[in-house]
Structures are given as structure tokens and as C-alpha cells.
Amino acid sequence: MEDFHWTQLFNPEFYITMEIGGVPIGIYMVLFIVFAETGLFAGFFLPGDSLLFLAGIYSRELVETFFIIPSDLSNVTVLALLIAAAGILGNIFGYWFGAKSGQFLYNKKDSFFFKKKYLTESQVFFERHGGKAIIFARFLPIVRTFVPIIAGVVHMQKGKFMLYNILSSLLWSFTLVFAGHYLYGMFLEELGIDLKKHIEKIILILIAITTFPLVMKAIKSRKKNESGNAT
Template sequence: MTTTYLALLPGWLSPENLITNMGAWAVLGIMLIIFAECGILLGFFLPGDTLLFVSGLFIASGAININLGLFIALVSLAAFVGNMVGYWIGYKIGPPVFNRPNAKLLKREYIEKSAAFFEKYGKITIVLARFVPVVRTVATVMAGASKMNAKIYTLYSAIGGVLWIASVTIAGYFLGQIGFIRENLDLIVIAAVVIVICASAFPAVAHWVVRRREKRAAAEGGAPVPPVVEQPATD
């Protein structure tokens, strides 16, 4: 198999190397990596997307001997548990960290803005964040620190996890068998990430645009209206 490495990753982090080195423990290792990326801030650098894609490719080729559906179920469970751990880490540790006096970087206002954001866009954010590297690691902790409703978070975390794991793994299972895609995996993943980031950022950008228009309209509405000068009637 000649899958190319993602250019931004060192060799030891390449999905192909990781899976090959884990041998018979590959599925468990993949579950632990996905768990860490979804739930522990230090796991933000792990290659979740490419790992899932290459896993699908390995399952298709028989290099990983497991049923595709079972693999998706197990790894989705790991992603869900990871997100719940990240949420409760943020829930318990976030407020004390952001409430420190004279904080220059981790200010309370950031939590307040985050809470307002999750209140309005939390559901779609939790789902889409799954598809964006780094964001999926940070968003779950910020959701907890912002005290997002736990029931809503749990539901949409599960939905997002299954959609992410299933779509990327199945894509690897079927598309990875196509030579062009297999040989250009790094470029395709980068392009996919850019597309997902743009899609994820759209609600926030749209909100910003709407707010700008509302402020502009309010400013114009509050401006003094010039008096109307009546023109003399003409015969």
C-alpha cells in the first residue's frame, strides 16, 4: 500500500505507521487516539481524520480484520466518551481558570461570549466541530466551561460523533480503493478540512454580518432627521 503521508505530520504520526505498529491491537489503539483527540486538550495534534480514512482503507484491504459496521460503532463510542470527558473537564475546571483576577489571556468575558455563542449555535457547532481538527478538541471543553445544557450537548455530541466516524471511515473504505485518491490522500484531506472549516465558520460569520447591519441600522435610525423644507407652491 502506498498511501502518502499527510505533509503536516511527522512520520511517527502518520496513520499508516500508527496502524501498522499497533498490529493486532490496532482497533483498540485507534479508539484510544480518537478518545484522546476528542476529550483531552493535549490530544489536539492527533491525526483523527486521516486515521479514520486510512482505517477504512485498511479494513477494505483486510489489513484490519474487523467488520466495518462494528469498527464504526466501537470508534463512535470512543469519540462520544471522549467528548463527554472533555465537556466535564471544561465544566469543572473552566470557571475557576477563567475567573482568576487580572487574567490577561483567559478572561471571564471569553466564557461569557462563548456561553452566548453556544446558547445560539451550540447544536450545530457541536456536530460540525467533529469534522474540524483542533476545533473538535477545544469546542468540547469550551462547551463545558460555558455550562452548555448537558442533555443537549450529550445528544448532539452523539449525533456528531457517529456522523464523523461513519462518513470519514466509509469514505476511506470505498474511495481509498481508487488509485488517484489513495496516492493523493494528503491533498484531499487538506482540501476536505478547508471545506469543513468554511462550512463551520459560516454561522458565526453570518451572525457577525447580521449584527453589523443591525448596529448600522440603529446608528442611522438614531441620527437626527433633517427638517423638511416645504417648497413654495407654483401656479
């Protein structure tokens, strides 16, 4: 921590390898960040996808903070489940906060930790995709922070919210954690490429893949509206 610079706050590896007095606390930081980014509106600037992908690479070191698991598959699975649980709890808190805060957020002034435009954009996204927005939002930075809050504001049915919440958390965590773990091993052994040095590029590609269907749907919807207005 002696060489700490504020820019490290945006580097997922900084949290994963963090120690206090020689004691590793990476797993606690990962779980807290997942909770904060999916449940606290102030957590939108924290690393999400890149953190999970890199956590998959460091899965053994992270899980061994709690217990040693000889099986590689079991090790990665336990990590993915822990992260999914943190994501579920984060969304529950976000939903509760949205339900209790009501219109307060819409009247709140912008600050470093809060941007009203993110809230508005997330509401449009939620209204367009309904309950499935919770699943799509998991793979979209910033949007995943505000969508559960919006769900609470509009008082989405709790049972329906929990179903999408659990499904999205499991899908998000298992996809990125497993991808990070097994792609790292494959690229390092087969091609001699260290994915740790290309983490941000990989995450940008993942975001592009997950948002492509949404972009295409938005384009089609816009063309449909334009043709409707023309007639």
C-alpha cells in the same frame, strides 16, 4: 520501530500499522487517538480526520485484530461503530473535565500541549452555534478537542449534550470511515490511483467542504454587523 522519527507522530498510517513484538495494535491506537483528540485538550495535535479516512482503507486489517468478519460492509460498519464509541467517550470525558476545571483553563499558561487561543476560539464557536457546535466541531481539527470542554465549562444540559455527542460521533465516524474504504476501492480499481499517497490533500478538501457553510454564515453575520454599525 528501529527507523522511528518524531515526524511519524503526525502520520496517521504510522499508528494504523503499528506493531509491538509482531503483534498489530493499530486498532487500539486508532481508538485511543480518537478518544484523546475529542476528550483530552492535549490531543489537539493528533491526526483525526485523516486517521479515520485511512482507517477505512485498512478496515479489514484493523477489525481482524478482534475477530474476522467475512462481509465487507459489516467489517466497515463495526469499525465505524467502534470509532464512534471512542468519540462519544472522549467527548463525555471532555465535558466532565470542563465542568470540573471551570475557569482553571482560562488562567493556565500556554505550553506545547495547551494553547489558550484555541480555547477562546472554541468558546466563540460554541457561543455562535450553540448545541450544533458539537456536531460541526467534529469535522474541525482543534475545535473538536475544545468544544466539549467548553460545553462542560458552561454546564450545558447533559441530555442535550449527549444527544449532539452521539449524533456527531456517528456522523463523523461513518462519513470518514466509509468514504475512505469505498473511495479507495473505487479509485484504485477504476482509475489506478492509490489514495494512500494523497491522504492529506483529500482531508483538506473534506475540511473545506464541511467548513464552507460556517464560513459563509460568518461572512454574512459580519456584513450584517457592519451594516448595522454604519446606520
